[in-house]
Amino acid sequence: MTDPERIPSGYRLIRSIGRGNTSQVYLATNQEGREVALKLPHPETVKVHESAERFGNEVRLTLKFRHPHIVQGFGGTPFGQQAFLAIQYFPLGALSEQLVLRQGRKLELPEALRILADIAGALAYLHKNGAVHQDVKTQNVYVNPQGRAALGDLGNTYFMAQGGKVSGSPYYMAPEIYHGENSSSASDVYSLAVMMYELLTGQRPFSGGSYEELMVAHLTRFPTPLSHLSPLVPRPVSRLVEQGIAKRPQDRPSADSLYRALLDALGEKPDDEEEEEAHTPATYQPGRHGTAPRGATPPGSPPATPSSEPTKSSRSWNPFKKKS
Numbered sequence: 001m002t003d004p005e006r007i008p009s010g011y012r013l014i015r016s017i018g019r020g021n022t023s024q025v026y027l028a029t030n031q032e033g034r035e036v037a038l039k040l041p042h043p044e045t046v047k048v049h050e051s052a053e054r055f056g057n058e059v060r061l062t063l064k065f066r067h068p069h070i071v072q073g074f075g076g077t078p079f080g081q082q083a084f085l086a087i088q089y090f091p092l093g094a095l096s097e098q099l100v101l102r103q104g105r106k107l108e109l110p111e112a113l114r115i116l117a118d119i120a121g122a123l124a125y126l127h128k129n130g131a132v133h134q135d136v137k138t139q140n141v142y143v144n145p146q147g148r149a150a151l152g153d154l155g156n157t158y159f160m161a162q163g164g165k166v167s168g169s170p171y172y173m174a175p176e177i178y179h180g181e182n183s184s185s186a187s188d189v190y191s192l193a194v195m196m197y198e199l200l201t202g203q204r205p206f207s208g209g210s211y212e213e214l215m216v217a218h219l220t221r222f223p224t225p226l227s228h229l230s231p232l233v234p235r236p237v238s239r240l241v242e243q244g245i246a247k248r249p250q251d252r253p254s255a256d257s258l259y260r261a262l263l264d265a266l267g268e269k270p271d272d273e274e275e276e277e278a279h280t281p282a283t284y285q286p287g288r289h290g291t292a293p294r295g296a297t298p299p300g301s302p303p304a305t306p307s308s309e310p311t312k313s314s315r316s317w318n319p320f321k322k323k324s
């Protein structure tokens with residue numbers, strides 16, 4: 001039973017819709033009567049510095065970014081006993097849950113291309129703004145009943161200007177992360193390419209029954225080429241997926257080139273108009289957020305050091321500064 005004192009003012013709980021490691025999620029209505037997914041951190045989350053920081057990070061970044069394919073934030077409080085995050089509600093839940101309900105039946109090709117184009121677009125937008133998501137996977141993708149997708153869970157997202165971080169989920173994590181090196185936009189591309197392979201073929205490129213087995217798979221194995229398993233996937237897309245899961249980050253394409261190839265496969269052009277620049281330019285202040293490695297951090301993770309040049313926007317934009 002939720003302590004009524006923890007329900008943010010103006011919100012009305014309808015029912016519980018999910019429980020994650022960090023928070024309990026409710027379907028609720030907000031002040032305007034809009035249905036939202038309301039995330040309330042578990043009491044343990046707010047007590048432990050690392051997890052409280054991660055939740056706070058998710059709140060602040062979700063409220064800062066504006067993109068049609070990033071789960072929209074409507075309101076939130078990052079820290080303290082009253083911490084919460086109200087976001088866009090997706091009645092079908094996470095894509096991973098939809099895939100389970102389909103009992104292994106793979107998505108139709110246009111459906112998969114649509115979802116992947118939306119997520120690649122969201123990722124290209126984050127990268128353009130100097131951010132790395134660090135946890136691209138089907139559990140963090142939400143698809144609405146019209147088949148349009150949004151990328152969620154910005155809890156591990158960080159700005160390249162703040163220095164590299166090490167985190168991810170074992171099925172999707174890039175070889176360099178297993179090596180204990182810093183993540184970068186190329187590590188996100190790897191995770192996206194793994195998800196593309198999964199959605200376009202109906203099977204994951206790398207499998208294993210334990211963290212160690214998965215590590216060996218990501219570091220040493222080369223999966224069956226996507227074009228062999230799904231010959232109907234347009235060749236430029238399957239080629240980019242194969243490049244996206246390259247072992248070396250420098251051999252991978254950009255999220256933007258994946259986005260463009262996916263749009264091309266759908267017969268569409270990039271609509272730059274639909275993007276809004278991330279807002280609230282402010283002075284960059286490193287060090288506020290500590291990324292919480294999520295169960296998969298290799299031992300001996302290095303200290304955070306800059307992994308790439310900050311982009312223009314990441315230098316001038318501080319996500320942690322309160323809106324004035």
Ligand SMILES: Nc1ncnc2c1ncn2[C@@H]1O[C@H](COP(=O)(O)OP(=O)(O)OP(=O)(O)O)[C@@H](O)[C@H]1O
Nearest residue numbers: 017018019020021022023025037088089090093094
């Ligand atoms: N926007 C949403 N719309 C509908 N259902 C959602 C939404 N966000 C979360 N859920 C449901 O709640 C569950 C838990 O959410 P999530 O995984 O984001 O929890 P978390 O504790 O914040 O994250 P993590 O487990 O990664 O720390 C999801 O699996 C999904 O079923």
